[in-house]
Every structure is written in structure tokens, then in C-alpha cells.
Amino acid sequence: MAKTIKSLNGTLPQPSTRALAMGAAMLLLAGLAIWILLSEYSGAPAAPQLSSARLAFESQTGIRITRVVLAAAGGVVDIHYQVLDPDKALVIHDTERPPFLIAEANGATLSLPFHNHVSVQDFRMGGMYRLHIMNRGSAVHVGQAVTIVIGDARLEHIPVEK
Numbered sequence: 001m002a003k004t005i006k007s008l009n010g011t012l013p014q015p016s017t018r019a020l021a022m023g024a025a026m027l028l029l030a031g032l033a034i035w036i037l038l039s040e041y042s043g044a045p046a047a048p049q050l051s052s053a054r055l056a057f058e059s060q061t062g063i064r065i066t067r068v069v070l071a072a073a074g075g076v077v078d079i080h081y082q083v084l085d086p087d088k089a090l091v092i093h094d095t096e097r098p099p100f101l102i103a104e105a106n107g108a109t110l111s112l113p114f115h116n117h118v119s120v121q122d123f124r125m126g127g128m129y130r131l132h133i134m135n136r137g138s139a140v141h142v143g144q145a146v147t148i149v150i151g152d153a154r155l156e157h158i159p160v161e162k
Contacts, residue, residue: 053155060153062088066128068101069161070135070142077101077110077140077160079131079148086123091151092131101133101140102147104157108139 015023058064062085071078079101083089092099100111112134123129140146140160147156 057150057153057155058084060088061091061150062086063092063150065148065155065158067161068146068148068158070140071132074138074141075135077133077135077146079133081129081131083123083125083127083129086125089123091153094151097151099131099133099148099150101149103139104145104147105141106139108137110134110136110139112136 054064062083064082064084065079066082067080069078069080070076079099081092098111100109102109110133142160142162144160145157146160147154148158
């Protein structure tokens with residue numbers, strides 16, 4: 001027989017231990033789901049502080065390097081960049097001096113684009129683009145740093161992400 005609790009309005013059935021445990025578990029799961037959603041979709045991370053070297057690179061090239069990722073099972077270095085000045089950014093399509101990167105751990109230079117990189121595209125200010133460079137001989141590894149050279153500009157110590 002169920003126990004009852006006296007209240008001001010009469011008597012209420014006392015919840016069982018199992019019902020209390022189920023209620024607590026449901027509250028815990030709901031809280032966890034809310035926490036996951038808030039942490040996953042809480043907006044963009046704060047903008048990183050830009051070093052003077054990074055600012056100089058951006059001023060020369062009209063390009064902001066946003067990330068460097070090792071892709072295609074390690075066979076391609078994927079350079080993500082944002083165009084800050086469409087006219088200056090055309091330097092990335094210089095066929096006589098194509099962009100290249102240097103693996104800082106071993107000094108290897110990688111310059112062969114993954115795809116034909118001679119077309120000039122219409123850049124738009126703020127647009128996000130990618131440059132794919134073959135990772136010959138697996139010279140670049142996740143966690144290491146690279147130097148990117150575009151035209152006369154160099155940006156050093158960029159971490160390679162997964």
C-alpha cells in the first residue's frame with residue numbers, strides 16, 4: 001500500500017524511491033543536454049591577439065591566415081585564409097613566385113599545389129578561401145609549425161591542426 005503525505009490541502013501519495021531516482025536522472029540528462037548545446041553553439045571564440053608579424057603579413061598580402069590543417073589522410077596541407085584586400089590578395093596567384101610553406105621541424109619546403117593554381121579568381125573582401133599544397137614525403141605533421149611565404153611576405157610559427 002502506498003504511503004501518503006499530509007499537506008494543507010489534504011493528502012498526497014508519497015513518491016517511491018524509484019520515481020525519485022528517475023526524476024533525478026531526467027533532470028541530470030536535461031541539464032547535460034543544455035550544457036552541451038550551450039558549449040557547442042555559444043558563438044565564435046574570441047578573436048586572437050594579432051602579433052606585429054601577423055599584421056605586417058596581412059598588410060603586405062591582403063590575406064589573413066585563419067588556420068592550417070592537415071587533410072586527405074595527411075597528403076594535403078590545407079591553408080584557410082580570409083581576404084582583407086582583394087587587390088593585394090592577387091599575389092597568391094603569382095605564377096612566377098607561387099606561395100609555399102616551410103615545415104619548421106625539418107626545413108622541408110612544399111610548393112606544389114594540390115590542384116592547378118594559375119587561375120585568377122575574383123576575391124571579395126571578407127571572403128574565406130583555401131589553398132591546398134601537396135604534403136610530399138609527409139614533411140608536415142599535426143602539432144608542428146609551418147612558415148607560409150606569399151610573395152615577399154612570411155608568416156612563421158603557424159600551428160598545423162587536425
